Amino acid sequence: MHELSVCQALIDQVERVARDNGARRVMSIVVSVGPLSGIEAQLLEHAYPLAAAGTMAENAELVVETVPVKVRCRTCHAETEAAPNRLVCATCHDWQVDVTGGEEMLLLRVEIERADEPVA
Numbered sequence: 001m002h003e004l005s006v007c008q009a010l011i012d013q014v015e016r017v018a019r020d021n022g023a024r025r026v027m028s029i030v031v032s033v034g035p036l037s038g039i040e041a042q043l044l045e046h047a048y049p050l051a052a053a054g055t056m057a058e059n060a061e062l063v064v065e066t067v068p069v070k071v072r073c074r075t076c077h078a079e080t081e082a083a084p085n086r087l088v089c090a091t092c093h094d095w096q097v098d099v100t101g102g103e104e105m106l107l108l109r110v111e112i113e114r115a116d117e118p119v120a
Helices: 003-020 041-052
Strands: 023-033 061-066 069-073 079-082 097-101 105-114
Touching (some): 003 041
Parallel strands (some): 023 061
Antiparallel strands (some): 069 097
């Protein structure tokens, strides 16, 4: 399950962001995952508690947003969504397309509690 190593790298990045911003702890993490990224969102969510254990993000909520596959047609130049297993232009139905979205996993947002904020 490579999602655990992906989660560990994500936590490393989140902790770097948190330290750079004087965080006491991480409240939530939002990532976007495309269907062609090779990452299973459900497995990522299952691996997260293991990767976050003992870190500033241990009790943070992980929010995984899925993004659609997007393609740009080389024939008609339309930008459309496509099914992961059917990479064709939705406008002219040509198969000569370039994938422009859906292959990525991106860290979108990190919500932190700063050390100088009062504890509720």
